[in-house]
Amino acid sequence: MYLRQFKVFLVAAERESFTQAAKELYLTQPAVSFQIQALEDFFGAKLFKRTGRKVELTDAGDALLPYAKKIIEAMEESKKAIEQVGAAKTGKLVVGASTTIGIYILPPLIAIYRSKYPQTIISIRVENTEGIEEALLRKDIDFGLIEGFVKSSYVKREKFRDDELVLIVPAHHPWPDVIELSDLMIEPLILREEGSGTRMVLEGALMEKSLSVSDLNINMVLGNTEAIKHAVAAGLGVSFVSKCTIGKELALGLLRIVRVRGFNVMRELFIIRRENEDLSPYAERILRFLNKPTPIETPFSPADK
Template sequence: MALNFHQLHIFYTVAERGSFSAAAQALHMTQPAVTMQVQSLEDYFGTKLLLRSTKRIELTEAGRALMPFAQRSIDLIRDTDMHMSKFTKQLKGRLQLGASLTIGEYILPRLLGPFGQEYPHISISMKVMNTAQIMEEIVNHQLNFGLIEAPVNHPDMHMEAVMSDELQLIVGKNHPLADATIVELEDVMNYPFVLREQGSGTRLVMEDELRAKNIDLAQMKIVMELGSTGAVKSAVEAGLGISFVSSSSVKHEVALGLIKKIPIRDVRFKRQFYSIFLKSALLPISAVTFLSFLRERDLRQWL
């Protein structure tokens, strides 16, 4: 019997998930099949890798020694897929992902067209929801991966920056700041704000930058908190307040003269968008190809 990657991947997933049943669910295998593959691996090395005497699986000394090699084998397969994805022009399959609100509503629709032209045989299914929902569906194996607007900490998740973005101050066309070419941050803070809800990626980036500029967030005149960028834009257009949103989300309104983007002196609200997926998961080649597309192309031509 020869050592193979499939067995290492199964062993790693059992160790990461803490049980054979959880690993079987993650790998879309039956529990007996998972158990058999781990036993085959133990037979190959001639030693026990997992202790099954407790409710939760524990690694033996040999199992702990094998874990980093199993992880490296998974990383190697991922790297191989990523580098080979550029040659897969005739790739077929289904791309299924989750995207947080700003990404799903304003960023990806402009990128899926060019991607589809290059890979016309890949069908795309996208769920737009908040970061917590995306993570839950990934953990429950309802999604392969997601794209989110702010970093998260989760022990089972792999996270990687794949796109850049920048928030900008927006005001209604009749706002006192509408004719300014540049404004001071202190002046901006004198006006009422319409913001995304607490916990949204946009809100977190805005708050972090303002804190870095020694702004007391408690002193902001927040007149409204809304659950979507579209609602925020409508409120700003109606003159209810000013806000910070992704530059890509207001191209239409700016072109029509309904909203103005105003730069703030010495203030930049730069951020990254991140891909997330389970550490133990191997993404389908369609997903790897799409993530490579996001990382390697100059996306500004479409955004």
């Protein structure tokens, strides 16, 4: 392999001396001369010429110099890349996730990832979107997955995937499959707490209709989707939740989806990380995995009823 010979060539060219190159590389001067000779034999050209006690590059050596630098840089980068692959298979990682993502979307994806890299230890911290942003800024988590918006300019946000909020009602609710927005305004409504990504997106959709949550008949505020689903199934009100969270309830006939004419609530889910900060090799690897369009396998398919 010619890597050592290129290194010797570069040091000799920079020091303009085989003797100095030998000292710097902990080699004997004959060893340096041997490596240069081997390189010259490979290219069939003289690379150095002697000028007194110094050596200078020939025209051929001058032509080789930038390529030798690129070869050394490429080898060092490739070595680092291989080391990162190994590092990515092991290590500890703390991922922050807002509620819907942390409970319904992330676990099956982590299961797929762990089947490939079982030595990676992954902890999932679940809070609402505001809590995840704060945890990221405190460096309590490596990166986060959120449903809403961020406030800090020190946080970088990139799209993760799309999600839809749907209106759920008890299975035997008298509403037809499609209602008007005016029907929604008078029905008891259950909302997520302030600071949750689901509520932020719903508020944004209402603003587009020149409305706010204060215009709705808010009956209850609950802190997680599971509590909301149970409350809706019990007949305490209707609510907007992520479609990916209700597959089981639809399959069991506990809930159904009702469409609101002209009111489709779509949202983007995001990956957030600290601005201008490199992640660990294993964090980078799992982010590359999460950014692939991997299907989420769940026992129930969240189809409309």
